[in-house]
Every structure is written in structure tokens, then in C-alpha cells.
Amino acid sequence: MLSKRLKSVRKTKGLTQEELAKRVKTTKGTISNYENGHSTPSNEMLKDLADALDTTTDYLLGRTNKIDGSSLQSEGEFNDPDLQIAFRDAADFSEETKQQAIDFIKYLKEKEKNRSKDKDKNF
Amino acid sequence: MLSKRLKSVRKTKGLTQEELAKRVKTTKGTISNYENGHSTPSNEMLKDLADALDTTTDYLLGRTNKIDGSSLQSEGEFNDPDLQIAFRDAADFSEETKQQAIDFIKYLKEKEKNRSKDKDKNF
DNA sequence: TAACTAAGAAATTCTTAGCCC
């Protein structure tokens, strides 16, 4: 899966194996090995490849069909802005107060757990 | 990077190393090795981990700060790992419980403010 | 119970070089 995607993305970008190799600091032989399934890149190399080809590791690994990486890499998108603000504040707390916040969250977590346990007792 | 994220996501989901190990068909020792940086998962394992933990390989590898569609965080803004974990936990709370967390942090914030105001006083 | 680590076995990758088209 990775081999096919790596090859197709590279070709889409109009790169040769050697050009890609230079970008990720390896040799064309290694890139060829990846593309023919004779070996697989390390995690670090996987990231480098995704960077060099402007895609995502999830795409290269076949976990998603989205090629473009820009959406995944966008940062700072939070579902719950209030929660985000609260925790940014908490990050500035003194250690003592921070611990109080953490403890309270733990307490809430336990409460949530028991709540869902009552809903479905499947084990 | 992967080690830290793997650990925090696993804890967020309330799993032990052994439980996670079973999900991805390996042993707890191997999971421990990942989390302590003694080894790194193969690409196949990386996918399995992302599946088991309901996140992305890009997140586990540190290419993005988005955990997934639902819960999220921004590493780097929070130096405190425990606070990070608490934040992720809170993101999964029900709306009602989430609000309690937010309110409590607001309360702590007020307390902190007064505390620094009263620095001179003894108590 | 949960997590960490040492050590050796086992498996994999990387490099080099040569080959083909």
C-alpha cells in the first residue's frame, strides 16, 4: 500500500527517485526499495517523505484517501473554545493550583465513568 | 515524540499497556518499549495503534496537533503532561461535565488572581 | 496490578554496486 502511494505521489509531483531521495537525505536505491516493497521507511523517514511530498503519513500508509496534507496540518482548531481558554488559563496557574485543576478533572472523569457504566453494563 | 503521544493517548482512553497490547496483537513489553523510546513501531503497527486509539498516524508521529475530529489539544502550549492528559479527558466529557470543568477552572483563576494580589499578606 | 528494562535471538533495513531499459 505504501509502495503504490509513494510512487504515485512522487510521480504526480514530477519528481524522480533521485530527486526525492535528495530531499529526504537518502539514496535512490532506498526509495526504489520502498516503492517496490523491499523495505519500508522508518517512522522518521515516513514523516520526511510526507513533508517532501506535501501529503500525510495517513495517506501514504493507506489509512485515508485524502492526499493533501494542508488540512491535517492546520492547527489551532478546537471544538470547544471555552474549554481551550480554560486550559490555557490553567497552564499559567501556580503548580499548586494547577494540581487542583488536574485533580478535579480526575474526579469528574470518575464520575463520568460511573455514569456510563450504569447506562450499559456489558462487562 | 511518538512515545509521549502514544502514552498520553492511551491514558486518555483509560487503557493499560496490556489492554492496548491485546488490541494490536502484541505484548505489554513491546508497548512499554514504544512509550519509553526503546523501539518504534513498524508502519503496520503504527496503523494498528492509530486504529486502536482512534487517532491518526500523523498525530502519533507529531506531524499534526489534531488528535482527531472530536478531541484535540495543542502540545507545546502546555508543558505539563498531566495537564495535557486532563485536557484530553475533559474534551471527552459530556457537555454538562465539561461545563463543570470549565467553571471550576474559572473559579481557580479568580483565586489565583487574589492570591497574587495578597502576596504581602501572610496566610 | 501496572510498568520498566536487560539481553540475546530474530528480523529488517541500508548501502553498495552493478545491471537493464
Place this chain on the structure above:
DNA sequence: GGGCTAAGAATTTCTTAGTTA
């Protein structure tokens, strides 16, 4: 130029078992 592959060296992972908290 562009890409493919063999073989061995080099590196890494995985497993087991014992240890720690």
C-alpha cells in the same frame, strides 16, 4: 538519465523473564 535488485553489513525490533513501585 531513470529505475531495479542482490548480498552482506549494520542496525533495529521483538521476546522473555526478571525487577520495581
